[in-house]
Amino acid sequence: MNELDSFDLSILKVLQEDSSIHMQALAERVNLSKTPCWRRVKKLEESGYIRKYVALLDHRKLGLSVMAYVQVSMKDHDLNTLQVFLDFVEQSPYILDCHATAGNFDYVMKVIAADTEELENFLMRELLSSGVIQSTNTNLILRQKKSTTELPVK
Amino acid sequence: MNELDSFDLSILKVLQEDSSIHMQALAERVNLSKTPCWRRVKKLEESGYIRKYVALLDHRKLGLSVMAYVQVSMKDHDLNTLQVFLDFVEQSPYILDCHATAGNFDYVMKVIAADTEELENFLMRELLSSGVIQSTNTNLILRQKKSTTELPVK
């Protein structure tokens, strides 16, 4: 699948807002009839434009009220140290995002926890005890103003 | 809906991984039969534990290869200035996240764009021209190591 036309883009837009929409309603919203609309969706799934369908949960209802950005500097930058760190990141459910950034620190992570105590425990017991971290800098998130999974399509 | 039991938590876990799963398969994975499983899902939707169902897209395939954290300081902190900024944030599709943080800056935003030029344009033309920003600090994301919408359930 090489290029997306405006129909494909419209479909992606709708689905990343609400994937529980029925094929019939989706078709109407993008001005197609059911069959071609369905075919396009399948194509977008197969070609990987649509990675997956997920349910988004309410973190507050789940008792996860503390979020923070944690900047991390590594002790060393050899492959082994890196791998230990990345394995840790992958495995930890508290870490929602982790990116290597240009700047003073090696990585920025977005972390979620039930409360500051759990966050503290995570940072001290789990993260630092992995042995590969030189220093961290934690910025608590005071208020979440916007958080979306919708990419700017079109 | 007050408390979630282990069945509910299992359901949430599965659905935030893959919401395209069929009710039958979901029921089997959480060791329930179809009907009670379906009833629990509906309850979780109605009570707001499940906020929405969405499709996650591949940002690279969509030509969005540049991401950055942009830290922002406001000129003033009166309600009006704040509102102008938040309206701008809400309205801009480039801004995926925006949080008020404890620290030197007022807000941290996660921004996505096609390339550095588009990012630059966004920052200079759109963000700064809103007139309420004092200063910004941009950290390009070099490599995305982990990015998940799955919350630590249970």
Place this chain on the structure above:
DNA sequence: GCTGAAAGGAGAATGAG
């Protein structure tokens, strides 16, 4: 390529035990 219709089947939704 698209539309429209139509058939079949799968799965969602409901009600009773």
Place this chain on the structure above:
DNA sequence: CTCATTCTCCTTTCAGC
């Protein structure tokens, strides 16, 4: 929760534009 039933909608195939 299980069972059984209803019913909606998905999915495919066909025709024709």
